[in-house]
Amino acid sequence: DPQKIAVLSNSVLSMLYAVDGKAISRANTTDKLAPELEALPALGQTANINMEQLLGLKPDVVLGLVNQHKKYESQLQANNIPTVLFDYDGIKDNVPMLTFLGELTNHQDKAKSVITTYESNITKVKDAVKNQQPARVAVLRATGKGVTAETDEAVTASMVKELGMTNVVTSHLDGTAKDKTVPYSLETLTADNPDIIFVVTMGKEEEITKAMKQAMTDNP
CATH class of the missing domain: 3.40.50.1980 (Nitrogenase molybdenum iron protein domain)
Structure with missing residues (x-):
């Protein structure tokens, strides 16, 4: 499993940490982050990554999003840095992403536990509103x-x-x-x-x- 995972999107970062993964970077944000995430080097806005800073971190792998980071893929490949860009298209992709991140970090059991809790919570919310007049x-x-x-x-x-x-x-x-x-x-x-x-x-x-x-x- 890779030891130095650079993350270009904070949504991906949240999922990585949900399965007990660790990162060496994050994107700029005005959102409140946990102290552990706040302490990570910020590489610029999600759609405008500082590539010089990213390459300087010498990551084992880079995680990003197709719609934001495809433009950086060739430069990362030229520097022999493995890159995974998620084609995130909505909540239906949450479980596959968590599963992948669990496998990437060798935390498969943690990922399965997170997914079970996630799916259980969705069911609880649906059950709570199923008899309500749809807004x-x-x-x-x-x-x-x-x-x-x-x-x-x-x-x-x-x-x-x-x-x-x-x-x-x-x-x-x-x-x-x-x-x-x-x-x-x-x-x-x-x-x-x-x-x-x-x-x-x-x-x-x-x-x-x-x-x-x-x-x-x-x-x-």
Whole structure:
């Protein structure tokens, strides 16, 4: 099992540590991290990794995400660094990823235990809400570039669907779209009148705040 695992995504990092793995790096984040993770060298934003710093760590293997880190793959290969990029496409990938990370770190039993607890908790939550009137919800994704709505292909919206709630955005789709987010105005949001609005933020807080204020100004 590799001794020096460099991780380029904090979501992957969380899974690695869930199976008692250890890493030598993380990505920058404004989220609160456990002290052990906070102490790791930060390699820059998830989508903008400092490659010089990464190579300087001399990792045995690098773990990242296809949609964020494919652009670094050739450079890592040129330096003979094994790289695993996960094509994460939603919560259905959690169990396969945990299984792989357990095998990578030779902590298969720990991974099986985590998966059992994870699946048990999902069942408990589903059982707790199965007799409730399904809520109508909107899942907004706010980034520094603007505000969009998540479809059922995205992580948070797929969780909403898993719990039996109705994503109001789907009523505006033709059923064949595979995009994870779509344009969605505040005017449409008002007309849809969901019971609950979830907001998923990605990026720097000040940029997100500016983008959301702009969206509200453009669509009062």
